[in-house]
Amino acid sequence: MTEKIELTRNDRLSVAWRSQFLQGSWNYERMQNVGWAYTLIPAIKKLYTTKEDRSAALRRHLEFFNTHPYVASPIIGVTLALEEERANGAAIDDTAIQGVKIGMMGPLAGIGDPVFWFTVRPILGALGASLALSGNILGPILFFVLWNLIRMSFIWYTQEFGYRAGSAITQDLSGGLLKDITKGASILGMFILAVLVERWVSIKFTVALPAKKLAEGAYINFPNGSVTGGKLQQILGDQASGLSLTKMAPNTLQANLDSLIPGLMGLLLTFFAMWLLKKKVSPIVMIVGIFIFGILMRVLHIM
């Protein structure tokens, strides 16, 4: 009878390429649905030849869909496998395909958001930004290249994985590997975030505290009158070994705070912001508030 219709590697590549435009016509009614149909069109064209079949397939894939744009790829892979079997006569009805899509999009979004938006992007972004702050072109390049390398390999290989595993992948989702990846990502993420808080939240107090009187021997005792060569040599040596030139040491609030642990105020500000977020204060309100606070502190000469 008829030959088995198969999706070639090229068909799957074309679908993977299109999946990058999944969110393009994101709308409030069915979210990523048009993008989803757009992504699958190369496969639908290949698998179904009559107008009725194509129309049914397109309508089937214009249903509500929404997930993280990259983890949509394994779902696309599974859907391709199911559609392929269906086109070859297997009894897979619309509900089965819809069920797989809906069943996978929730849990996978739960992995995609923390891993990509809250671990990989902040880390690569911070790495790039810290180089960029000094005007280094490597910053943006590193960010762009690494990100797209990770993203493209992820969407291709997980789509292939989904295609090969078919609907069996649904069980695999609860497996250990994904859990490990998520946990590893959050460990790395927390570690790097602490680094970022310490290094990049900049709070500098300019307030001067009363100067400290230094102990005898901690400063250079300048002799009155003229200085001989030998004495001068000794003074210069003393200064080089860290003795103060004056009896009073300048004392700033910032230096005192730094002697506890550098970045302490930034840490406290971050904790305060976390607390406000949990109290449902909008980030925008906080950002505007911080700018107003910064202006006030500057006017009062505190920072």
Add this chain to the structure above:
Amino acid sequence: MSIIAVVLVVIIAFFAGMEGILDEFQIHQPLVSATLIGLVTGHLTAGIMLGGSLQMIALGWANIGAAVAPDVALASVASAIIMVKGGNFTSTGIGVAVASAIPLAVAGLFLTMIVRTIAVGLTHGADAAAKEGKYQTIERLHLVGILLQGLRIAIPAGLLIAIPASAVQAALGAMPAWLTGGMTIGGGMVVAVGYAMVINMMATREVWPFFAIGFALAAVSQLTLIALGAIGVALALIYINLSKMGGNNGGGSNGGNSGDPVGDILNQY
């Protein structure tokens, strides 16, 4: 700006707008878009520095589900244009451009919502096309959706360029030192909000110790970010392997924010 530069900036804005919704190549991220605008206007270094500063603020901004984050695309494109037209490429000029980005990010949010509402119409067009099996129409409708998202940034960028540079300079020049200085101070602190958003998403009782290690090690200024990254990766691998060896009772709490000691302490205030 020369005509060529204007055209290129609008094209970059268009791509940033499309990427703002697609979220794939990350052209809309400040690090990329501000750098590109700096490149085509001949202020590459300042563009990179502006991109870096904005990126630090925007680290935690992400579209989750149907929620829309502040619009990084409009923020980075518009503030880069403001910086170029203002003609001040010192750290103060960059600081002011960063501060101007914040209200723009909020304004952009509304533009995104408008386009996402218009796109509902596209869905219904696609439904009609599907009935006829016309996949070309669906493809075209989808591309129209992407196009609209591009225009969402390209049009405001074009308008901003049309404002004479002297007007922008006059407005920026009229800002007193306490205002620009204060904005720079605010810019130094405001990154904490982005970090707080990310920490709130990830923090569990289990991973807080890694935050403490990171904070303490970051004070050692000889360690570069790449060195610290290596330490972080090593710690994560060691922890995962060890927790497997110690049986499966080890890592229980994946319970989100409830298992978050500092959060609990903060909640008690």
